[in-house]
Amino acid sequence: MADPLCDIMAILMTDPLSAHAAVLGTGMMGPGIAVSLALGGFDVTLVSRSDDSAAFGLQTSHTLLDTLLSHQLVTPDDAAAALPRLAASSDLPAAAARAALIIESVPEDMELKQNLFAELDRLAPPTAILASNTSGLSITQIAVRCARPERVLTTHFWNPPHLMPLVEIVCGAQTAPELAIQTRDLLLRCGKVPVLVKKDRPGQLGNRLQMALFREAVHIIQEGIATAEDVDTAARLGFGIRLPAYGILEHVDLVGLPLARAVCDYAARDLNNDPRAPDLFDRKIAAGETGAAAGQGFYDWSAKSPAAVRARRDRFLIECLRLGVHRPSEP
Structure with a gap:
């Protein structure tokens, strides 16, 4: 008997257009996820609670x-092929069902x-992959x-999903291990990284790192060590600007573990561990x-446009993708 875990990949390899996907939700993430899947060869249905919101998601x-x-x-050819999908x-x-x-x-x-996954479990084919885009729930x-x-x-x-390469795959306690590998291969086909x-923990991977940074950044402001503007400048133009070139642990290896350990040991006692x-x-x-x-958070937004900040973010991400920061590093 054929392994059902191989069914989807076999379909994509032999006849990509016969593989169907459904993306549930047409808000911030759904349309971008749908575009990524369509570029990877899936026929994608964006599903929403009403015809109007579904149509809006499709237009997005x-x-x-x-x-x-x-x-x-x-490429124009890839876009033309993805549009009718x-x-x-x-x-x-x-x-x-399909x-x-x-x-x-x-x-x-x-x-x-x-409740939604219990319903999907009843509705979907027995070999379907049922995936959540949760950013941190178990x-x-x-x-x-x-x-x-x-x-x-x-x-x-990650947001915005049509521009952010990363996708985190997390297995539950009963997830078939082969399913994670199959899903990884499908995402690679869609141009994702x-x-x-390996463990189902709160915050997964990227958000655990990000939350540690959030906590310390807010603690710094709370303690009067620096302003919000200077905290963000230090993050963006200090260690942050080099992260696309090499990662945190590559940096540790480059400076050497003895020095990194000594600095960590000295500073750790003063960091926020609440x-x-x-x-x-x-x-x-x-x-x-x-x-x-x-209009107010850590910044005064009365004369600052959230849309303009997001547009600046997207322009930067586009330039990063053009530079190929998502491709494997040279040895």
Whole structure:
């Protein structure tokens, strides 16, 4: 008997256009994930709760594809092939029934995701990959109501997903190990750079690193060590600017472990090791300073445009992709 874990890859290798995927959610992440899958050879259905929101998500995916084409990040032929692979629907049962791969991208609510995956477990073919785009919730807990938890894993795309190469693959306690390898191969085909996270832990991989940085950055401001602007400048134009060239642990190897250990040992005692968020978060939230949408967070946004900041981010990411920072480093 053929191994069902090989079914999707076999289909893609022999007839890519016959492989179907469903992306659930048409908000911040869904359209970009759909574009990535379409460029990898999937026929993709964007699924939303209403026809109007599904149509909006489809239009967004077309815009994102145009962005990739206009900046020469995909070829005209690849864009032309991907466009008709994108569709939208509000009919979840129909989309799930024909999908070899389903990626959920709904709000980060455990109960919502558990109920949705229990439904997908009933609706999807027995060999389908059921994936969550959660940025940090336990995939083991998300799959707790599924009869086939071995078919469930995390594929955490980073925002904006049409530009960010990284996808984190996280296995739950009962995920079939082969499923992670198969999913990795599918993501590579879609032009992504997948990493395998070996343990289902809060925050996965990238967000664990990012949260440690968040905590220390806010602690520095809380202690009056530096301003928000200077913290961000130090991060962006200090260690941050070299991260696309080599990673944190490559840097440690280059400076040498004895020196890195000595510096770490000296500084660690003064770093914030509190197991909860710094109090400054609570004080700002209580004062209504909840971030850009409120006009005030760590920055004054009254004369600062969130859209302009995101556009600047996207221009930078596009230039990074043109430089090939996502490709394997030269030995």
